[in-house]
Amino acid sequence: MDKTYSPRDIEERIYARWEADGRFAPSGDGPPFCIVIPPPNVTGTLHMGHAFQDTIMDALTRFHRMSGDRTLWQPGTDHAGIATQMVVERQLNAEGRTRHEVGREAFVERVWRWKEESGGTIARQMRRLGASVDWSRDRFTMDPGMCRAVQQAFVRLHSEGLIYRGKRLVNWDPVLKTAVSDLEVQSGEENGSLWHIRYPFADGKGHVTVATTRPETMLGDVAVAFHPDDERYRGLDGRKLALPLTGREIPLMADSFADPAFGTGCVKLTPAHDFNDYEVGQRRGLPLINILTADARISDEAPAAYRGLDRFEARKRIVADLEAQGLLEKVEPHRLTIPRGDRSGAVVEPWLTDQWYVRIAPLAEPAIRAVEDGRIRFVPENWDRTYFEWMRNIKDWCISRQLWWGHRIPAWYGPDGAVYVGDGEEDARRRHGLPADLPLVQDDDVLDTWFSSALWPVSTLGWPDETPELATYYPTSVLVTGFDIIFFWVARMVMFGLHFRGEVPFREVYIHGLIRDHEGQKMSKSKGNVLDPLDIVDGIGLEALVAKRTTGLMQPQLAPAIERSTRKQFPKGIAAHGTDALRFTFASLATLSRDLRFDLGRVEGYRNFCNKLWNAARYVLMATEPELPAGPATLSAYDRWIRSRLSATVAAVREGFAQYRFDLAAQAMYEFTWYEFCDWYLEFSKPVLQSPDSDDALRRGARRTLLGTLEALLRLLHPLMPFITEEIWQRVAPRAGVEGASIMLQPYPAEVPDAAEPGIEAEMRWVKDFILGVRRIRGELDIAPSVPLAARLQSASPLDLERFARHEAVIRRMAGLASATPLAPGEAPPQAAAALLGELRILVPMAGLIDVEAELARLGKRRAKLEQELARAEAKLGKESFVRNAPPEVVNQERERLDAFKRELAQLAEQHERVASLR
RNA sequence: GGGCGGUUAGCUCAGCGGUAGAGCACUGCUUUCACACGGCAGGGGUCGCAGGUUCAAGCCCUGCACCGCCCACCA
Numbered sequence: 001m002d003k004t005y006s007p008r009d010i011e012e013r014i015y016a017r018w019e020a021d022g023r024f025a026p027s028g029d030g031p032p033f034c035i036v037i038p039p040p041n042v043t044g045t046l047h048m049g050h051a052f053q054d055t056i057m058d059a060l061t062r063f064h065r066m067s068g069d070r071t072l073w074q075p076g077t078d079h080a081g082i083a084t085q086m087v088v089e090r091q092l093n094a095e096g097r098t099r100h101e102v103g104r105e106a107f108v109e110r111v112w113r114w115k116e117e118s119g120g121t122i123a124r125q126m127r128r129l130g131a132s133v134d135w136s137r138d139r140f141t142m143d144p145g146m147c148r149a150v151q152q153a154f155v156r157l158h159s160e161g162l163i164y165r166g167k168r169l170v171n172w173d174p175v176l177k178t179a180v181s182d183l184e185v186q187s188g189e190e191n192g193s194l195w196h197i198r199y200p201f202a203d204g205k206g207h208v209t210v211a212t213t214r215p216e217t218m219l220g221d222v223a224v225a226f227h228p229d230d231e232r233y234r235g236l237d238g239r240k241l242a243l244p245l246t247g248r249e250i251p252l253m254a255d256s257f258a259d260p261a262f263g264t265g266c267v268k269l270t271p272a273h274d275f276n277d278y279e280v281g282q283r284r285g286l287p288l289i290n291i292l293t294a295d296a297r298i299s300d301e302a303p304a305a306y307r308g309l310d311r312f313e314a315r316k317r318i319v320a321d322l323e324a325q326g327l328l329e330k331v332e333p334h335r336l337t338i339p340r341g342d343r344s345g346a347v348v349e350p351w352l353t354d355q356w357y358v359r360i361a362p363l364a365e366p367a368i369r370a371v372e373d374g375r376i377r378f379v380p381e382n383w384d385r386t387y388f389e390w391m392r393n394i395k396d397w398c399i400s401r402q403l404w405w406g407h408r409i410p411a412w413y414g415p416d417g418a419v420y421v422g423d424g425e426e427d428a429r430r431r432h433g434l435p436a437d438l439p440l441v442q443d444d445d446v447l448d449t450w451f452s453s454a455l456w457p458v459s460t461l462g463w464p465d466e467t468p469e470l471a472t473y474y475p476t477s478v479l480v481t482g483f484d485i486i487f488f489w490v491a492r493m494v495m496f497g498l499h500f501r502g503e504v505p506f507r508e509v510y511i512h513g514l515i516r517d518h519e520g521q522k523m524s525k526s527k528g529n530v531l532d533p534l535d536i537v538d539g540i541g542l543e544a545l546v547a548k549r550t551t552g553l554m555q556p557q558l559a560p561a562i563e564r565s566t567r568k569q570f571p572k573g574i575a576a577h578g579t580d581a582l583r584f585t586f587a588s589l590a591t592l593s594r595d596l597r598f599d600l601g602r603v604e605g606y607r608n609f610c611n612k613l614w615n616a617a618r619y620v621l622m623a624t625e626p627e628l629p630a631g632p633a634t635l636s637a638y639d640r641w642i643r644s645r646l647s648a649t650v651a652a653v654r655e656g657f658a659q660y661r662f663d664l665a666a667q668a669m670y671e672f673t674w675y676e677f678c679d680w681y682l683e684f685s686k687p688v689l690q691s692p693d694s695d696d697a698l699r700r701g702a703r704r705t706l707l708g709t710l711e712a713l714l715r716l717l718h719p720l721m722p723f724i725t726e727e728i729w730q731r732v733a734p735r736a737g738v739e740g741a742s743i744m745l746q747p748y749p750a751e752v753p754d755a756a757e758p759g760i761e762a763e764m765r766w767v768k769d770f771i772l773g774v775r776r777i778r779g780e781l782d783i784a785p786s787v788p789l790a791a792r793l794q795s796a797s798p799l800d801l802e803r804f805a806r807h808e809a810v811i812r813r814m815a816g817l818a819s820a821t822p823l824a825p826g827e828a829p830p831q832a833a834a835a836l837l838g839e840l841r842i843l844v845p846m847a848g849l850i851d852v853e854a855e856l857a858r859l860g861k862r863r864a865k866l867e868q869e870l871a872r873a874e875a876k877l878g879k880e881s882f883v884r885n886a887p888p889e890v891v892n893q894e895r896e897r898l899d900a901f902k903r904e905l906a907q908l909a910e911q912h913e914r915v916a917s918l919r
Numbered sequence: 920g921g922g923c924g925g926u927u928a929g930c931u932c933a934g935c936g937g938u939a940g941a942g943c944a945c946u947g948c949u950u951u952c953a954c955a956c957g958g959c960a961g962g963g964g965u966c967g968c969a970g971g972u973u974c975a976a977g978c979c980c981u982g983c984a985c986c987g988c989c990c991a992c993c994a
Binding site: 001003004005187210211258259263266267269274276337382389390483486518588589593594598599601605608614615616619620621622663664671678682690778779780782783784785786869876880881882883884886890893894897 | 924941942943944952953954956957959960961975988990992
């Protein structure tokens with residue numbers, strides 16, 4: 001083995017081997033365990049969020065696979081309608097063409113080509129991360145099987161009256177020229193104005209004033225409302241107003257919709273361009289006047305003077321015209337919420353169109369119950385509040401999109417405009433008894449991408465067919481996802497899963513936090529703070545990193561600032577850390593927090609951890625060859641101690657996995673590996689193995705324990721660090737007497753029932769404290785490690801002496817002692833620095849070694865600390881209420897502490913006096 | 920307006936009602952036989968603020984402050 005661990009040499013090779021050997025497919029007949037992957041955009045690339053999520057899913061998958069479960073991690077990708085179409089459209093635009101010039105068929109074909117071209121990227125990246133998905137079951141949301149599922153779902157919902165077509169207001173993205181759902185609208189506060197406009201009475205006598213943030217929509221006004229209780233307008237109900245600029249007359253009406261406290265108390269009603277007005281309009285039987293076109297220009301419904309103007313241009317004109325006519329009373333600055341399309345960034349218009357909707361309330365109700373009664377459990381639990389909140393106020397889901405890339409809606413129109421829904425055109429004819437020669441035209445629209453995503457758990461497993469996979473793995477075990485798509489995806493899967501399968505799609509939903517940069521900022525291309533997980537794995541030079549961050553920006557003017565900050569943050573680029581280190585970092589970040597700050601320093605630390613493990617393995621392999629002749633083996637206290645510690649660690653790690661606390665699991669692994677196995681046990685093993693006078697049985701025990709502990713530790717670490725553990729395991733397992741082609745096929749470590757040995761742990765604590773005591777003296781008094789110390793033992797109890805005798809070799813080596821002899825009875829203690837271990841005092845004679853003042857300072861520091869503790873303990877025990885009310889064991893413990901403090905203080909005082917006399 | 924988080928060492932974060940922890944960073948010593956991506960030792964926190972419950976409160980309750988997210992929004 002090389003002296004330094006280099007991940008690059010092993011990771012890709014190991015993954016290829018696993019894949020070739022078919023290690024990722026479910027096997028065995030254990031209980032099923034299944035995760036379906038949240039399908040990433042097929043043409044996208046893997047970002048930190050994916051890498052994080054994949055790490056968690058892979059850890060769970062490997063854990064369950066090793067635990068003997070029949071484990072399926074179902075992979076796949078999403079066609080991501082709008083996002084993908086936009087990318088290809090941009091490519092076209094760069095060639096100077098539009099999709100309309102190319103035509104639908106050719107355009108869709110081109111998207112497919114782009115999908116084939118770039119679709120492999122995500123899969124390649126997942127392989128580099130070690131994702132053990134069953135590639136043989138890879139699915140894409142527009143695969144033929146998926147299309148069937150989508151069509152059947154649509155047809156069935158339609159036949160059940162749960163899908164309908166209707167003309168109403170939708171959120172319209174005038175740049176993409178499609179409807180979008182409520183969830184795809186991002187509202188944000190922006191600066192605007194509030195225009196106060198006079199609407200004269202039709203009889204020419206007087207006016208009312210309305211306040212609006214959108215003066216251009218006045219062209220579509222059909223009424224003005226005031227509150228019925230508003231004294232200012234008493235008796236004016238039903239009066240006619242002359243709508244400025246249009247020549248139309250509209251009524252003034254009393255309606256409780258109007259808020260008397262806002263503006264003038266009069267509100268203009270524009271049912272075709274405002275959701276609230278629309279409702280009032282429906283209630284009051286008002287007409288709809290649609291004054292906007294699909295690209296948000298003024299339509300032919302409006303006066304000729306404004307037709308064809310862009311909405312914002314029209315606003316300026318209208319305001320100017322009103323002002324010219326003396327109808328603009330005032331303009332005030334106003335903060336208002338502007339709805340924008342989450343993809344295009346364009347201001348979304350409420351717009352009147354025909355769209356397809358899912359009647360959602362009947363689907364939501366059972367989905368709410370499934371979480372209420374615990375058939376689905378959120379982790380962390382309180383996300384159910386968010387889920388309930390949305391589900392209980394849910395609105396019908398607009399599922400049609402005026403795009404070309406996606407699942408085309410399975411509806412056909414006859415010459416008379418009648419709609420026929422069916423599972424394909426032929427089925428539509430059959431269902432509706434249409435003659436073969438009746439010309440039918442399919443609906444132009446495609447379905448919201450989330451419609452097919454909502455079917456993902458059932459469709460990937462084979463639905464609508466009754467496949468063995470569906471029978472085995474549905475409901476799936478756990479969904480791993482971010483809170484940002486609880487509504488988009490989680491809730492809809494629950495609704496569809498329950499509706500089409502009669503069972504929940506997953507039993508648990510693990511909601512993880514969002515990966516942000518080290519400053520807590522969301523990672524985004526335009527902020528220039530994106531990290532590519534594979535750059536952390538493989539490393540990247542500064543120039544390449546700068547280039548990567550500054551090319552392809554939507555706003556190229558940001559490039560210089562991004563370059564500057566990148567050069568500042570990564571003056572040397574990013575070093576290669578390897579996949580295992582990155583994965584371990586992700587695991588340790590997986591706390592219950594919802595914002596996770598990613599810090600490269602952590603990855604470095606865990607890269608070092610990998611190196612530590614690697615070198616520990618080197619030591620174990622070196623220390624266990626050449627092989628000893630067969631014979632009996634005896635376990636030393638050290639062997640039993642590390643076995644006991646390992647067992648406790650296994651329990652902690654398993655608990656971590658069970659609770660989805662990957663951070664705690666990772667921490668338990670880290671601490672055991674470094675602080676117990678490496679720092680202590682490997683050192684303990686050295687005297688045993690190297691001393692010429694240890695016996696062979698003891699040596700065999702140590703070797704067996706070294707190999708056995710390391711082998712189990714590798715299995716324990718494998719779900720988080722698959723590559724390095726496999727690489728080392730391949731070398732260690734044979735020598736540990738374990739057979740098998742891969743660590744992936746080995747059982748996950750279980751707690752050993754009688755491995756816990758409190759007695760041994762106590763004895764080893766004494767040994768460690770002895771060593772630490774001497775080391776502290778050495779460290780604080782600046783004695784070089786190369787200087788061997790001759791220690792004396794004072795006030796040693798028989799147990800102390802017995803323990804010392806048993807562990808002398810280890811203690812001498814690890815504390816750097818040349819000798820440690822008890823004082824003879826009556827012998828005066830030498831001038832010395834002392835470490836206290838209960839009653840025992842370990843004396844390090846000062847002759848020629850020790851700086852008196854330094855030792856006095858050291859003693860003073862310890863005394864100050866002790867006095868503080870002592871005061872607290874005394875105060876506690878001095879309170880009668882504590883002694884009376886606290887549990888006896890707590891009181892006893894406190895008393896023992898107090899006694900110990902007193903003893904140690906007395907000894908310190910004595911020691912202080914002795915040292916001070918040397919001055 | 921409604922809902923949900925967060926506030927613990929310089930930074931990033933754990934923390935079970937009973938002696939405040941880790942990683943990174945920092946200081947000193949150390950390149951000898953697993954590892955300098957290492958070893959040994961050390962410094963550093965009145966746990967956002969104010970009340971309350973309790974023998975005992977980062978931990979439970981109430982209020983407040985600040986930061987953040989989600990949902991719904993008055994034209």
